[in-house]
Structure formats: C-alpha cells, structure tokens
Amino acid sequence: MATIKDVAKLAGVSVSTVSRVLNASGYVEKNTEAKVMAAIKQLNYQPSQIARGLVSKKTKTFGLILPDITNPFFPELARGAEDEAGKQGYNIMLCNSDWDVAKEKMYLNLLSEKRVDGIILVGSRMHEQYLAPWINDAAPVVLLDRTSQLDIHSICTNNKLGGFLATKHLLEQNYRRIAHITGPATSPSAQQRLLGYQKALEEYGLSLDMTLVCEGDFRISGGATGMRRLLSLKNVPDAVFCGNDLMAVGALEVLQEAGLKVPEDIALVGYDGIDLSKYVHPKLTTVIQPTYEMGVMAVQLIIESLTGQNTVYRHLELDPILKVRDSSIRRKTIDNS
Template identity: 40%
Template sequence: MNIRDVAAAAGVSVATVSRVLSPKPGSQTVRPETRQRVLEVVDRVGYRPNDLARALLQDRTATVGLVLPDISNPYYPPLVRGVEDAASTLGYRVMLCNTDRDEEKTATYVDTLIKTRVDGIIIAGGSTTMPMLRDVFEPYRTKVVVVGRHELEYPSIQVDNVAAMGEVIGYLTGLGHRRIGFIAGPASSITVQDRVEGYRAALRAAGIGYNEDLVREGDLQEQSGYDVAGELAAQPTRPTALVAANDRMAVGAMAALTDAGLRVPADVSLVGFDDVSLASYIRPALTTVSVPTYDMGGAAMELLAREFEEGGGTPEPGARVLSTTLMVRESCAAPPR
C-alpha cells in the first residue's frame, strides 16, 4: 500500500493524508473526523510512510544523532534520558552511537549520521581527539551541539569542572586534610584535564604543594580505581584523603581501601565525582559532586532545536554553564591523628 492507496480508501486527497501523517503543526489543520478516517485506514492496511522519501522532499528527518563515548558508564544514561525526553516533546527521534572513545569509530559514526540526513548531532564526552571531526562536518550544514568542554567551535552545555574540584579540595582542607591523593582519568579527556587543573589550583590556594606521587591516572572504570587506590594506600606515608575523577573509580577505590584493612572515612576520606545513582547506596554513602546530567541532555536537545528554527550556517560558539552541587555524605571525616 502506498499513500495514493490510502487516500483512495479514505476518500481524501494525497495531500490530506500527508498532512495527517506529518509531524509538523500543519497536520492539525485537518478536520478531526477526516483525520480519524485517515488514521483508521492507515491502521487497517498497515501503511508505513516512507521516511526517506519524506526527508528528501522536506529536507528534514525529525531525527538527531547522539554520540557517546561509553554507554556502560552510569554517568551517561541520565543524559541520554534528558535528550530523549526533550526530543520526544519537540517531535524528534534519537539515534544513539557508542564510540568507546575510539577516534576512527567516532568519525565513522558521525559520517554515517550525516549520510542518513539527521537534522543535527549532539556529541557528549570531551576529548582532545574531537577536532578531527571538523573535517567531517565541514562540507555539510548539519547542526551540532556538544555536551562538556570541547575543542570544537559549536554551542555547548557545560559545568565548571575547575570550580567544582576546587570546592571538593576546599571541603577536604577545611576538615584538616593536607595530604590529598587524586585518581585522575585519561589525559586525552578535556573534562579530566579541567578536574586536574581544579585540583592543583585548589591546593595552591590552600598553601599545599603539588605532589606528583599522590596523583595517578586511571581509565574511569572501577578496576583502575581499585588498582590506583591500592598503590596509594601502600605508600609509607599514605594520603589521608582520596579524590577520584568519577564515581566509578571512587567505588573501586573504596573496595581497595577496605581490602587493605583501612576504614572509610576513619582512616582515609574518599570523594567521587558525578553523583551516579550508586553513590548514595554504597556504605558509607559516597561524598561526591552532583553533575546535572539529565538537565544537560535536555538543554542540549533544546539548544539544537533552537538552531533548527533559526536556520542559517554554522552557529556561533558559546557555552551554557549549569551548576554542580557538592553532596556531602558519609565518606569523609577529619584526618586521623
């Protein structure tokens, strides 16, 4: 069955059927009884519109691509939900791409999204390898919004990771900690770079020298947090507090400290970052920085939709910065005597 067959069966024109099935506001101009008759025919014959043909005709697919580095990271599902909820409200569908932080895979996914004529792309997860995407985007008019701080000249939704980490270190020094270890993430991540910068700046502000022996690089997963925390805990003069660049590594670190016979927070205080759902359910409950990932996803989709409405060429770069919150729970205390 094609659209002409549906129109004949419903006793209306092809244009009327098109308006009824269109996601655009113009579909509401069809009289309710006519609309109902068309939908009944569509349901009876099992007609499905040709989205590709419609996209070529209207130069619009009502679809956006969402590119993520690691969907297994519990940081990202709330962000995806924020994008999807906003997209559904605005009349868009979302295509999800997981890149595993692989540069070639990222470029391939973005190229595929462009070839399938998505109206826009949201890229989450900052990386120093992202500038290679400029060459992919250059020949096209695809709208782009990024989540996090990127080296890409596109509108973005961000949080201030430097200030947030400064608040964490200020909290720990306020408790009396002077030997504060840091479990960082991959140096290729701009988000991690910002958190390292915030760590160093806050130590300076507190009059504490930077000690590279207290800093280790993890991979943002639990096992690396476990391994690095074990190394730091084994030092002759171990840290009295540990800060992890994300909650997954903080959870691994807590397990390592417990296995080493140390108590959190009586022997070592522990702070994470992101406030994933698990953070408040482990014991002791993890003190961490709450990042509004759901709101960031929704804001990114709304910003992208605004770019569609305004049209034109490449949008001017600019950042909307959302607030973070230090969630003080049970994993921190004054340093042991």
C-alpha cells in the same frame, strides 16, 4: 504496506487530496475528508517518514554519540536527551564510541548519511581539526562534556571548580595529605579537575606532591589500581580525591580489603553523583553534575539552531555541586604525622 496511492484509490480522490488531509493543509471538503479518513483507517495506512523526509529534508531524528551507555554516568544524560527530544517529536539514535576517535568518526559519518537533524557528541577526545568538517554542515552538532574553540555549540560543567570544591572540602575537614586519582590524561575533564585540585592546595599553601597524583581510567579497576599504588607509598595519604565515583568505588574496595576504615583512616571523595555513590558504604561524598539537564539542554540547543531562533554558537558552562556524605566527615584535628 499501504501507500498514499492505495489510500487515494480507495477513497476515490487524488493523492494531493490525501496529502492535504494528512497534513491538514489547504482546504478539503468535510465529506471528502471523511472518505479519506475512512480509507486510511481501513488500510491501516501509516505515511512513510522516509518519503516525507526526502522532500522535507527533515528526519525528526537526532544522533547521540556517547562513550558507553553501561557507564552509569551516561544513562541519565541519554534519558534527558531522549525525554526532551520525544517532547518535541524527535527520536534519538544511540551510538557507543568507547572513547575511540575512529568509532566516533565512523558514527559521525553514518549519522550524517542518515541525515539526522542534529548530533550530540559526548565526551569526545577528537582533535579540533577533525571536528572542523562537521561545523556548518547540514546538521547542527553540540559537544557535551567538552569545550572547543570552534564555532560549535558546547555544554560542559566547570570541572576545575568541581575539582576545587572537592579538594577544598577535604582541606576544610582538616585532611592535609590529599592524593588525587585522575581520569585519563587525554580527558579534558580530567585535566580540569586536576587543575582544581592544584588550585585548592595552593590556596591552603600546600605544595603539589606529584607522588600523590596517579592517573586512572574513570573505571572501577583504575581506582583500585591507583589506590593500591597510594597504599604502597612510604607516606600514605590521609584522603583521596577520585576523578569520578566509579574510581572511588574501586578505591573503597581496596581500602576495605586492606582493613582500612573510611573516613577514619583515609577519607574519600568522588565525582559525578551517580546513583551508586549513595549506596556504597560509607555513602560517598561527591561532586554532582547536572547530568540529566545536560542532555535536555543539548537537545534544546539543537532545536533552537534548527528553528533559527538562535544563530550564535553557545558555549554553556554549568556549575557542579559538592554533596557531602559519610566518606569524608570531619576530623577534629590536623594530623601532622
């Protein structure tokens, strides 16, 4: 692979001059420039970003640590980040953490050693104390889908509002025995959605029945397991708010196998607004998150930090949107059985 020296030699100039035409910095005679360009072309020369990075202290690369790209929630987010990064001349390094704090730490270290210009950390369950060392470190970090007390950027959606909207919708549709399959208890988002669920029940003067709340795992299998447990109750719910769409799909399968109709027998609401929610039958009512935008905004926040336009740490909160579809259509009367 040709180096700047090779180009200089072939063009009969110094490396300084080649560097100048490469960076369009300083004056260089038209004629000299032409010679240099010709040499570059002839040698098929590509400047090494490694060498450049060593002096500029910039790698034009961001790290993106997310739980699992095969989980349909994350590709949208990754795409948003990549599109925005690409627009600004950055590449994205993708890391799957599987919600594993040890893996997150490993990747955080790796990315830091590779001197990425910024890191987007999605859905981390890491304790604040472990996060702290990364603050005010070389590369700005932005937390996605989680908040923090620390001086660090964060973007999340209002999960409590989302849980509230989902549950209130079911209440408005005259469902009254509303169960909730939550995400993992360790997930802050899951906790907030649960709070929203409780708030909506309270607002309707309904007391919280903990037998109707079961912990899931944000995966299809967890939704199925939860639904089976709910069906085994002596007093089966008439509606289920699932902590995410994937679990709603699992719940839906169990209901269909049990010969129950959605929403006639049991209504279902999901969360996230992944594509899949539109293509199951019946189409799933869900709470849509601005997933792609979160990826875009994360990159924008980092770039703002980098260019010094923004010296204050931002904690952004976006509002989710309730999307009513077929799985929760209106009941005419309240069923008080």
